[in-house]
Amino acid sequence: MSVPPPPDPIAGARLLFSLDPAVSHLNHGSFGAVPIVAQRAQQRLRDEMEADPLRFFTQGLVDRVAHARRHLAGFLGADPDGAALTTNATTGVAVVLQSLGLRPGDEVLTTDHGYGAVEFSVHRECRRTGATHRVLPVPLAATAEEIVQLVRSGLRPGRTRLLVVDQLTSATAKLFPVAAIVGVAREHGVSVLVDAAHAPGMLPATVRSIGADFWVGNLHKWGYAPRGTAILAVAPQWRERIEPLVVSWEQEAGFPGRLEWQATADYTPWLSAPVGLYTLRTLGVDQVRAHNAALAAYGQRVLGDALGVPPADLPAPGGPSVAMRIVPLPAGLASTVDAARALQTRIAERLATQVAITSWNGRGWLRLCGQVYNSAEEYDRLAVRLPALLDQR
Incomplete structure (x- = not known):
């Protein structure tokens, strides 16, 4: 059987990036690639920060971050007041895990398609709290209906406290029917964290349509944002329980401010992320x-x-x-x-x-x-x- 023809290239798209032309970059999913226009926007913000650091950090930065968050959350179909900017999906997972209040007897369920760093995070939190971690095998060729049934059979009501499931897996590039999985878990009283590291910019499903307790996705992969840009969306009943990994000066502001403000962190990726989305929208x-x-x-x-x-x-x-x-x-x-x-x-x-x-x-x-x-x-x-x-x- 012959190989089908490739799609027509998008005119001029290659010139939007500063990638080394001597290398074939066929692994966008790992670290993404930032369009030149977003690189320049971020550099202007860095120049502004270094020209007067005190002014940059103390005069309006919280509002600027909130404005960027509203823009990004709108693109993802998430509630801007129920979402927080963070550095990456793995960090968002760690925030959720340490905010749950796991106890001995609780169980965190993942699949064997899960991202390695997320698995490490689950292991650590279970060791710290006395909870247990169980891995659910999912065959690579499993259909959406079969995956839902496997999840249904794998849940242990009263014991499974959290199900962590990928929207699109990193190791196997497999799309999981996360909205249906969330529905099954809700029937059994199990909370769901969707690791959507690869979803923003690539997949059309909105955060609202999935309906998970927690959803975290990177914009620095398929959303063309500078690296270190991700969004953690949290259902209303959980928002006041979400605690940052490091407490800083916006702690009393509640969610999402307490999660976003990390003192002298570099906020320029977040502030310039809308420019990356602008590039994506311009291309179509x-x-x-x-x-x-x-x-x-x-x-x-x-x-x-x-x-x-x-x-x-x-x-x-x-x-x-x-x-x-x-x-x-x-x-x-x-x-x-x-x-x-x-x-x-x-x-x-x-x-x-x-x-x-x-x-x-x-x-x-x-x-x-x-x-x-x-x-x-x-x-x-x-x-x-x-x-x-x-x-x-």
């Missing part, structure tokens, strides 16, 4: 989503063909707007975290190509992304050169 949100998803699908097929993976064995797309795909690596390659990291470094150094190599359930996977600054030729070039590199193991 729907057009960007469709382009990126189609390009990632093209790259998956090209790489799969080069590695001898039949199309039927390539993991099915998570949905029409998912711009990340995975390709199974030959058996024995990248089967551990350390081996995956080593292979990712080799590909970067020898092939001048940035991809993500992950180890999931004892199998190595290559994750690639599609973004407006990418071209079909970059995936074609990797497909030609990668098999020989893998044979050198």
Whole structure:
């Protein structure tokens, strides 16, 4: 079966970024890429801060942060008064975990697709409080209906205190039916934290439509914001219980101010984040989503063909707007975290190509992304050169 043609490029999009043209950047999902216009906006804010630090931090900064939050929350379909800016999704998860008041006998349930740093955070909070952590296996090929049923069967009413579930998984690029999962958990009296690290800018679902107790997503990936920009949305019944990891001068202001104000933190990513969203809107949100998803699908097929993976064995797309795909690596390659990291470094150094190599359930996977600054030729070039590199193991 022939590989379907790639999407037409979005004219001029590559020029909006300052990425090294000698490198193929096929891993947008890890650290994103900031448009030049947002970089310059942030630099102007840094210049303002350094010109008069006392004025910058003490005259109107709280209001400026709130204004940026309202703008970003509106884009995500979140309540601006029920959302707080934070540095990344992992930080938001840690805030929720330490605010819950877990006790011995409580259980935190995650899936085996969860992000590694989030798993570490759950482990730590359970050790600290005496709660337990249980992992629910979800097959890679599970349908949305099957996932919901697995979650339903896995909940332990009266014991499961929190379910942590990814909206789009990092390791496996799998889309979870989070709104349906939230509905099932609510029937059983279980709170839900949605780790939506990859959702803002890529996926169309709004925070309100999902209805989770807690939802946290990064804007510095697919929302083109400077790094260190994320939003934690909290349901009304939880807001006054949310405590920051570090207490500072806005503590008595309540949520969200007590979470956002962290003394001499660098607030310039948050203040310039609306410029990143402006870039996305200028290109056309729907057009960007469709382009990126189609390009990632093209790259998956090209790489799969080069590695001898039949199309039927390539993991099915998570949905029409998912711009990340995975390709199974030959058996024995990248089967551990350390081996995956080593292979990712080799590909970067020898092939001048940035991809993500992950180890999931004892199998190595290559994750690639599609973004407006990418071209079909970059995936074609990797497909030609990668098999020989893998044979050198």
